[in-house]
Amino acid sequence: MTSSLPDQSPALRAEQLRYGYGEQNAIDGVSFALGNGTLTALVGPNGAGKSTLLHLLQGRLRQSSGAVQCNGSIALMPQKAVIDWSFPITVEQMVKLGQPSRHPSASSQSVDSLLEQVGMNGMGSRRLNQLSGGQQQRVLLARALMQNASVLLLDEPCSAIDPPTRAHLLKVMRQQADRGQTLLVSSHDWGKALDSYDRVLVINKQLVANGTPSEVRSTITDMDGMMGDCCA
Known part of the structure; x- marks a missing residue:
């Protein structure tokens, strides 16, 4: 079930979300709320349910129980x-x-302005087969921004790209949050990069931690061990 929240409420709220494949729960009782204009990282080991959770929030999957508002x-x-x-x-x-x-x-920005924002100014006429992997990620982000949604869910937008492109995309995400958009970004990067976010959600089928980067680090003393090879 998905419903609207009244004004002054969190931009997005998940309440006891559960989703299973067969007899096993991929998401097991996850609850949290995201404030308006915040940039939040969603981290967890491989198979923790990060992509599944994002698809539940967006409505591509229907939860077994619980609600999204x-x-x-x-x-x-x-x-x-x-x-x-x-x-x-x-x-x-x-x-x-x-x-x-x-x-x-309904989109408040033109294609040219969006391409400039993601660092691809003047490349609107380029063919898709002429793009590098990092440029493809920038195009996908621009396409997502074109939707002008209140909440933007990004599933591993910074994976398999070079450090300068990663830094630029993080800058774009911060700009969007500063403009009032709420962003939840799935990431396998546990480290200093998380300091770019307002909050961090850690899941491993269930919600393990929820707080600022420093709060989460102090709560989970063996985060490197929990994340395993996904952050290598």
């Missing part, structure tokens, strides 16, 4: 977008695919 609209940038990068369209056309289907004029 949102004060506005939710957009998701999936980790593995089903995209054929050899498809003969331009970067501009790809970003425009993010326009709200019911109200295409």
Whole structure:
């Protein structure tokens, strides 16, 4: 069940979410709330349920029990977008695919401004098959931003890209939060990068910790051991 929250409430709230594959729960009683205009990291070991949780929040999956409440609209940038990068369209056309289907004029930013924001100024006419992996991630982020959603869920947006691109995308996320958008970002990067976030949610099927980066570090003394090889 997904419903709207009244004004002055958290932008997004999950209440006792559960989701199972067969007899096993991939998400087991997860509850949290995200404030308006906050940037939150979602971390946990491989198989912890991070992607499943994001899909539950966005509505692509239906929870076994529990509820999701949102004060506005939710957009998701999936980790593995089903995209054929050899498809003969331009970067501009790809970003425009993010326009709200019911109200295409609802997007507050132009394609050019979004491409400039993600560091691809002047590349709107470039073909998709001419892009590097890092540029592809930037295009997907621009397409997600085009949806102009109140809450933006990003599944591993900084994976398999070079450090400068990662730093730039984190800067863009911070700018969006400063503008009032609420972002929840799945990440396997446990370390100094988390200091870029307002809060950190740690899950391993259940919610393990929820707080500021320093609070979470003090709560989980063996985070490196819990995360295992996913942060190597």
